[in-house]
Amino acid sequence: MGEKGLNQTIILKTSGLAKHFGGVHAVDGVDMQIFEGEVLSIVGANGAGKTTLLKLISGGHPIDRGQMSFEGLDVSRLGLIQHARMGIIYSFQIPALFEHLSALDCVRIALLTREGKTVLFFPTIEKFQPIRSEAEEILEMFNVPRSSPAHLLPHGQRKLLDVAIAFALKPKLLLLDEPTSGVSTKEKGQVMDTIMPIIRKSNTTTVIVEHDMEIVTRYSQRVIVMDQGKILAQGAPQEILNNPKVGEVLLWR
Amino acid sequence: MLELSINIVLNGLFYAGILFLMSAGLQIIFGVLRIVNFAHAGFYIMGIYFTYAIIIALPPEYFFLIWMAPLISAVLVGLLGLAFERGLLKHIYHRDHVFQILVTAGVVYIIDDLIRFKWGGYSIGVGPFTSATLDIGGVVYPLYNLLIILVTLAVAILLGILFRKTHIGRIIRATAHDEEMTKAMGVNVSMVKALTFFFGSAIAGLAGGLMLPVTGGWPGVGNEYLILSFVVIALAGLGSVNGALIAALIIGMVNSIGIQFFPEIELAIIFIIMVVILTVKPSGLFGAVPRR
């Protein structure tokens, strides 16, 4: 875990956040803050509400109750597209790629979006600099081959590409939904070792939803534990590991 | 004035009835198979022609059986639909939905030429099953048309009972709602799809059979009704049979009023209404089909 001066600026804050599906309270009154520049993990058993919380932050699900503010602005009523435009970028658990396009194209699309150049008819995309070189750089950082069509990539690289697309947008808040899910235990380390240095170097505020406590301990500075839609505990990874209540819920004890 | 209103209302109910019969089949098929069955047009036309064939084949002593003709024709059309689904459609379920739609569109052209082949390109017709009329509030209205209204009402009620109270109906609804889950519960989803297509096509065939005495038949008959049935299901929300009933009523009434007062642009009026409603509620009045 790298040393990074924790900026005490709060970039995102929620109070009383709630979301229910039918009778199920997926998120049931969550008060939390995210500090600028930190790497925060959210853990919990399946169904505890981690992904729902992440989706609420991304704007992918509308909020039922409570408030959320981002960089001081109230975003409780704003939708997915506005959240994304404000810099809250979500990366998918099951990679959402542009299947018939090459990896290079996938990143290029993100860059075009960032630069506001999506409704541009010249020049030809292949010759369009600096978009092309930046896309190539990003793919190199993430170790993803550039010309393969997305649907032909092996799972590990699909996961990396998904993060690369999100990262290319230079997000103010990057949300990673189980970046190592579906990846073999051996590869998990590789994936995180690829992603995390990039994130640290760019000082990107990141929230990771994870199951694997080892990864959480190694890569994040702060952990939030969720249980049945509520926050059970939060703190530095070591505190959480030593917390008996958490152990029961996450079935260590 | 009263006579005019009664006429408009009755005609409206009549249009609504036929529109509902056409749309219900489309909705049921969409609900389970998730495709907009462009071939429905063909099944409607086959309903007309099968009924015609049955009627002219009836020996005079059995003429009272004429009332059965649309029903028999409906079953035959259902079987045709079943053959289409099993023989063709089943093999392309994994393809993009728009290609499935394209295939159903292709079927219409095949059916059209098959009809031309068997019955020629001229129009065919039979007289109404009964020329009796009923006097309603001073308006002399054909009994046959009233019977059509009653039949569609009966079909609507029967469909309601089918889907709500019967076991098979619940299975169909479950499959429409979540195919994967239903399959996981051990239901033979493939059979459900086949059955659904049979039902949907049969209803279209019935509509055709009932309309034979009213419009006659020729290749391409009923085109305007078919376009309107698309409007109905868009308005209702894809997959909703209840919605189709309401939407059919709305469109039927507007159509009736429009034809009376603004004949040239009544179709445009219907479209404008559809645009307005769908702009406010894009998934239709009763829409919100769970996405696959």
Add this chain to the structure above:
Amino acid sequence: MPKRINFFLIIIGLLILATGPAYFPGFTIYLFTYGMIMAVAALALNILLGYTGLMSFGHGMFIGSGGYTVALMMKYAGIHSFEILIPVSILISAGLAVLVGCFCTRQIEIYFSMLTLAFGELLFALCSKFYSFTGGTDGIRVKMPTLFGYIFSRQATDFYYFVLALFLLCTAAIWVICHSPFGKTIQAVRDNELRVGYLGLLVMKYRLIAFTISGAFTGLAGVLAVSLTGHAVPELFQVFTSISIVFMVILGGHTSFLGPVVGAMVFVFLQAWLKPLLFWQFFFGLSIIVLVIFLPGGVLGGVGIWARRVLTRRSS
């Protein structure tokens, strides 16, 4: 499709088109002309189908809008020159596309196909009913417009070369559009509209722009088609016209840029050959089904696979 073969075939195609009038009979030249016009319409449709992932069953409405703009302007405004008719028709077709598109592109894809068909039929009905204005089902006769004063003779090949020039221009323009940043963005919309939303882009905006561009080019095709045939009829708006264009695209291959061109040419010639046959609709419907099931990549898709197989066999 391997690049060298692609290039080679294009050169051959261009040569044939450029020198055709020298050795092909008049009717063949007519078919080539019509084929190029439909190729423009097919390329335009493929912007929507192959690149944006939307299947429009109503593109006939733009052929109709282009054609009837010409017919009506000739009849009521006395305008006979291409240099005015073409820009105005393109504008009107684009306007129609925006109007219809605003509504249709909001909906999910399945609705889109259905609604474009419905709108096409609506325009067909309106066109047929307003007899006094549009000539109803008889349509309107159209004389060949002039180009900057130059009078075309339909018999000779000058109109052929005019169409050839426009065809090449349109193909180049559509190529630029499809290979531009916008072209990549609409492909992203096609491949994963969910992700596009999560990037912060409004999916409908891109669909609408694609639809408008597509409609505008199709309108141009309509202008040329009506000038060639000399007759603007309501059937242009109808679903059969629309499905024919879709068929051309699928036939030639919607996954390659030039597929639609091949499909249009093949279709026009096939249609001329089969139309006199009594039950050509049967074959039309059958070909659609066979094509979708067995040859999803169309002619160019199939040829591409074959070519790749032949080449790799040779190198190993």
